Amino acid sequence: MRENKLKEIYKTIDTGTAQEKMANLPKFPKIIEFEITNHCNFNCIMCPTGIGTARRERGYMSDAIFHKVIDEIAEHKVALKFVGQGESLLHPKAIEYIAEASARGIITHLTTNGSLLTEEMMKAMVDGPILDSIKFSFQGIDAEGYEILRQKDGFSDLMKKIKRLFEMRGEKEKPYITIGTSITNEKNEAIDDFIENAGKICDKVEVGMTNLETSELSLVKNDRNREKLIELRSKQVMNKKRYVCCPQVYDTITVRWNGDITACCGDIHGLMNLGNMATSSIADCWNGDKEFAYRKVLAEGRYTDVEACKNCYDVYGWTYGDN
């Protein structure tokens, strides 16, 4: 059976308590969450980027920062995940960057809304091959649910595109294809149907929970979608379980488009910044006092002591998963 190249790394991340991880910290993070842009072409109402509440300046990564990151990580066996608070494929050099990282022996992953993926890009991914793993993001399990949260009528076009990539890839080695969605209060039978249908055109289907608390009602301009959001919120029972062990600070680090290095990929406002690639390095930040302090606080379960962690929950019901 086909396996995701990142699976071995995910497995080690999923193993152990925070205390065990503190005692056996890797010398270098196993995964780099890599945000080459925080611009986005969508306005999803559940997303701080889409709704415009993310406070960080927006921009695109420069070649200089990209190369500094690649040069540092190439000597380690790490995975580079092209994902952040924006849509990576908006960066004009996204495919070039993925190809270069891959050529340097780095395991590569892309999480995307899929809208900007062209036939040419798919060909590069499959024939290069330059990408180990790709995850397409949906919201909801049908066209209506998708349209409400993503404010775009894109469900069936995205499904068609994934089917095309799945067929182009066929038995070839790469990329491993995942369809990921998050739900609110959909019925189990409908969720099962989605999983069955989506499963025919990808290698793995993941269903998590949509966090509607990140949305801001007054910023949803479309009246129908705002009313729907109120209704969805009133019905949703959020899974407010904390992670058994934070999936970020013990194994992963995040690099932003401007070179900022932060302790968590979900740190929307840059509150957990550890340094910047211009004056520091991933290794220095990973082994620095700030990162160590976050690890200690979270190992003691003091989530509410860290502003960015206060409202962070295991909405996928796993420690890390293949996301």
Ligand SMILES: C[S@@+](CC[C@H](N)C(=O)[O-])C[C@H]1O[C@@H](n2cnc3c(N)ncnc32)[C@H](O)[C@@H]1O
């Ligand atoms: C911030 S997006 C960035 C990548 C890309 N633009 C995309 O949509 O896949 C990363 C992931 O976060 C998910 N996401 C964003 N806001 C969410 C929320 N409030 N609840 C659950 N998932 C969310 C998206 O569906 C996507 O899978």
Ligand code: SF4
């Ligand atoms: S979820 Fe992804 S596609 Fe939607 S607004 Fe956020 S970054 Fe953009």
